[in-house]
Amino acid sequence: MDTFSAIPVFVAVVENGSFSKAAEHLGTSKSAVSKRISVLENTLGVKLLHRTTRKLSLTEAGEQYFHYALQAITAASQGVDSVTQLQGKPKGTLKISTPMSFGRLHLAPLVTSFLTHYPDIRLNMLMDDKKIDLVEGGFDIAIRAGEMQDSTLIARRLVSCRSVVCASPEYIKRCGAPTFPADLMAHNCVRFAYDYNSNEWVFHRNDETHKAKIDGNYQANNSEALQEAALAGLGIAKIPTFVVGQDIMKGRLIPLLTGYTLPLHHFYAVFPERRHLPAKVRVFLDFIIEKLESDRPYWDVYTSNNDTF
Numbered sequence: 001m002d003t004f005s006a007i008p009v010f011v012a013v014v015e016n017g018s019f020s021k022a023a024e025h026l027g028t029s030k031s032a033v034s035k036r037i038s039v040l041e042n043t044l045g046v047k048l049l050h051r052t053t054r055k056l057s058l059t060e061a062g063e064q065y066f067h068y069a070l071q072a073i074t075a076a077s078q079g080v081d082s083v084t085q086l087q088g089k090p091k092g093t094l095k096i097s098t099p100m101s102f103g104r105l106h107l108a109p110l111v112t113s114f115l116t117h118y119p120d121i122r123l124n125m126l127m128d129d130k131k132i133d134l135v136e137g138g139f140d141i142a143i144r145a146g147e148m149q150d151s152t153l154i155a156r157r158l159v160s161c162r163s164v165v166c167a168s169p170e171y172i173k174r175c176g177a178p179t180f181p182a183d184l185m186a187h188n189c190v191r192f193a194y195d196y197n198s199n200e201w202v203f204h205r206n207d208e209t210h211k212a213k214i215d216g217n218y219q220a221n222n223s224e225a226l227q228e229a230a231l232a233g234l235g236i237a238k239i240p241t242f243v244v245g246q247d248i249m250k251g252r253l254i255p256l257l258t259g260y261t262l263p264l265h266h267f268y269a270v271f272p273e274r275r276h277l278p279a280k281v282r283v284f285l286d287f288i289i290e291k292l293e294s295d296r297p298y299w300d301v302y303t304s305n306n307d308t309f
Contacts, residue, residue: 006040007069009033010048014066015136018056025138090279091120097134097142101223101243102267103127106292106299107143114287121280129194129221134272140281141271143288153270156285159292161265162241162300165201166253170233177256178236181212188235189214193221201238203260210260238262245299267292 012022013033023030041048048062058066098107104127115123126132126139134142134153145161167177178184181203191198191214198219203210216235220226223243230237230244231252247253269285271277277285 003040003043004072006036007072009036010040011066011069011073013037013049013056014058014062025136089120090118090283092278092280093122093124094141094280094284095137095139096123096125096284097132097137097139098125098127099143099145100127100129101240102143102145104224106242107288110288110291114284117287118280118283121283134270140278141269141284143267144270145265145267147265152273154273155268155270156289158267158269158289159297160295160300161267163238163262163265164241164244164248165236165238165256165262166230166244166248167236167256168231168233168252169254171230171235172254172256174233177254181210181257181260184212184214184236187214187216188218189216190218190220190226190229190235190237191216192223192226192238193219202263203257204263205260242297242299 009022009026012025013019016022016025019033019037020030023033026033037049044061044065046061046065047059048065050057050059096107103125107125111123111125115121126137131144132139132142143158144155175187178187181201184201189201199214201212201214203212218226218229218234220229223239226237226239227243227247229235230239231247236256241248244253248255269288271281271285
């Protein structure tokens with residue numbers, strides 16, 4: 001068996017840590033992966049992996065071989081990227097990761113226009129609020145909010161991401177409105193499950209930071225679920241304006257604590273560092289920059305109670 005064809009299998013086994021996970025990643029069977037590795041070891045005349053019932057580990061020879069195998073995979077990918085740059089029309093499968101609500105509300109409506117311009121691209125968009133590994137997941141590009149810390153990735157800032165503390169008119173009539181952040185302790189606050197500290201909201205005013213402990217009887221991992229709860233009068237919510245901008249403009253939700261500001265974040269387009277950016281990634285990046293790039297995005301252009309957010 002050609003040892004070159006076994007390189008992607010070997011790399012997948014090492015990166016995924018098991019034959020079964022590698023098989024799932026490659027879309028094949030565990031037995032096929034195991035057989036390919038065994039044949040590779042027999043061909044090379046050396047043991048590459050220590051196998052136990054609990055885990056796999058590289059032998060000394062395996063570590064050396066993995067180093068060069070990874071270089072081979074990277075070189076091959078760069079070769080594909082370089083060639084596809086020469087194509088007259090971008091083509092191929094474009095795999096994108098995006099937060100659930102942002103993807104549904106602001107990326108999904110752009111898909112038809114994008115694919116109309118680039119009909120040879122097959123778009124696969126995964127919407128999930130959990131942070132994923134781009135390389136391990138085989139993603140070409142991801143949309144992420146917050147500070148970018150992974151130095152192995154390239155991040156292109158797209159658009160600001162503001163949040164607002166708000167509640168329905170019915171809730172405010174029933175329970176009153178907080179005057180200071182500390183007043184939130186007396187209110188039912190619905191919380192986003194993936195917040196770093198979902199039991200504390202941070203506010204700023206006059207160069208001072210105010211941390212408010214909050215509590216409530218509802219927590220969800222999706223901003224639109226919190227939006228529904230706030231609209232129904234369940235409690236006070238801290239929600240991105242890209243979700244509730246229209247609700248505030250139409251008076252369905254009322255901004256609270258408007259004398260304070262919340263931490264400002266940004267959305268980024270993130271992609272693995274490559275010498276040659278594939279044409280399919282480049283045109284998608286150019287497309288969403290044209291549609292979204294702004295320090296004052298379209299969903300923030302609303303006015304309520306004479307306050308502009």
